[in-house]
Amino acid sequence: MRPDDPEPARARGAAAVEIRALRVRRGGKLILPGISLQVRPKAVTGLLGPSGSGKTTLMRSIVGVQIIESGAIVVLGEQAGTPSLRRRVAYMTQSPSVYADLTVGENLRYFAQILGLPRSRIDEAAEAVGLGPQREQLVRTLSGGERARASLAVALLGEPELLVLDEPTVDVDPILRRQLWQTFYSLADAGATVLISSHVMDEAARCHELVLVRAGRIVATGRPVELLARTGTDDLEDAFIALAQSR
Amino acid sequence: MSGRATLATTVRVLRQLRRDRRTLALVFVVAPALLALFKAIFADQPQTFDRVGRPMIGLFPLIMMFLITSIAMLRERTSGTLERLLSLPLAKLDLLLGYALAFTVLAALQGAVTGAVGFGLLGVHARGAAGAVVLLAIVNALLGLALGLFLSAFATSEFQAVQFMPAVLMPQVLLAGLFVPRGRMPHALEVVSDALPVTYAYDALVKITADEVDRWFWLDLLVVAGSIALALLLGAATLRRRTD
Numbered sequence: 226m227r228p229d230d231p232e233p234a235r236a237r238g239a240a241a242v243e244i245r246a247l248r249v250r251r252g253g254k255l256i257l258p259g260i261s262l263q264v265r266p267k268a269v270t271g272l273l274g275p276s277g278s279g280k281t282t283l284m285r286s287i288v289g290v291q292i293i294e295s296g297a298i299v300v301l302g303e304q305a306g307t308p309s310l311r312r313r314v315a316y317m318t319q320s321p322s323v324y325a326d327l328t329v330g331e332n333l334r335y336f337a338q339i340l341g342l343p344r345s346r347i348d349e350a351a352e353a354v355g356l357g358p359q360r361e362q363l364v365r366t367l368s369g370g371e372r373a374r375a376s377l378a379v380a381l382l383g384e385p386e387l388l389v390l391d392e393p394t395v396d397v398d399p400i401l402r403r404q405l406w407q408t409f410y411s412l413a414d415a416g417a418t419v420l421i422s423s424h425v426m427d428e429a430a431r432c433h434e435l436v437l438v439r440a441g442r443i444v445a446t447g448r449p450v451e452l453l454a455r456t457g458t459d460d461l462e463d464a465f466i467a468l469a470q471s472r
Numbered sequence: 473m474s475g476r477a478t479l480a481t482t483v484r485v486l487r488q489l490r491r492d493r494r495t496l497a498l499v500f501v502v503a504p505a506l507l508a509l510f511k512a513i514f515a516d517q518p519q520t521f522d523r524v525g526r527p528m529i530g531l532f533p534l535i536m537m538f539l540i541t542s543i544a545m546l547r548e549r550t551s552g553t554l555e556r557l558l559s560l561p562l563a564k565l566d567l568l569l570g571y572a573l574a575f576t577v578l579a580a581l582q583g584a585v586t587g588a589v590g591f592g593l594l595g596v597h598a599r600g601a602a603g604a605v606v607l608l609a610i611v612n613a614l615l616g617l618a619l620g621l622f623l624s625a626f627a628t629s630e631f632q633a634v635q636f637m638p639a640v641l642m643p644q645v646l647l648a649g650l651f652v653p654r655g656r657m658p659h660a661l662e663v664v665s666d667a668l669p670v671t672y673a674y675d676a677l678v679k680i681t682a683d684e685v686d687r688w689f690w691l692d693l694l695v696v697a698g699s700i701a702l703a704l705l706l707g708a709a710t711l712r713r714r715t716d
Contacts, residue, residue, distance in 0.1 A: 290713060306713070311560055316556070318555065322552030327484070335480055340560065
């Protein structure tokens, strides 16, 4: 695998997400013991780590649906969970949160109505995830990957400034996966910040920025090429192992 | 809150119901069928059938809405759609009113069908207006909805949710005087029944079907309305935007 650098010019602005000393406990278990992180705006940042490393908890905290123990999270200049952010931030959960007994189109229509969006957005969102032909199909009858894409389409509806996507490309076939990444790049080009989690290392090379997490701690952050250079490896999985062991 | 989001929710819920033909069939067939069964059982005691059958027409929507609401809300919670909705610019009241409106439509239809079968075909005698019974059935359905919404927060599976019906509603229906009038119960049970909302819903039904609308009837309605409001508020409090 030879990762190419999708964005060599590095624009440094105010962080889209700024986290300081975040400590989160879920069900009594300490998941994030205190992490700090900055997410670059207008780029695709990959949150990578094995399952159980705290990626979902971190994303939930950024979206503002997670009860946190301590720490500060500033999202797009406001405290995470502020009501005004509900329009500016979209969250796609790991398990597809769409209504199984409605069609793809009916799901999109409902969420578009809540957001007060024109009908044209429904078609655009369905097309963006490659579900145009399945608009009249019941979600229940879709495959796992298609359901995930229906859920992703809902997140794309409101043209949010920050997209928090929990494993959006799982179970997606390679051709479609490439198409989804093109969508993420064009969203970033248009000025959106995209935060994507994955436990599959071969997704890492596609990201502009990487945040490697393990056991609730950040192992490393940086562009894929930087991480390779820092570890002297030519494979991001090797880089992850080298970085995790050096801590 | 916005009327747009409330109405969108109502349409969405009704659309889901329409897809589920079997549930709809059960909603409209079970209540009249049970009423017919009551009529057959009390074939040689027509007065007993009248006494039990009349309020039953108004009680079915209460029980049905309780079950349907608790399962529907549990599904929203477990499928992640509730979390998604609460991360959107949607007021909790939009969601609750959207559901209430959709289920009111369903309850009105069920009340009308059961009423038509009960009063029309089965010869249930009601001195009060049959239309008023259907209206009361809707009020009762809202009580069932509010209680179901609140209690669904305490269920983590469908198995638990369905058991709240016999656990929470059955005792209330029995204590309300369906089989044994409250006055003939042990005093302690009568006192307990004074504190339960279904007692007042049942009382109002009995009064309207016997055409004995008095001051106490309006007090009954007031208590039921207050209980609906309280349960809805408590239910809204269980919809948390931030969770563990």
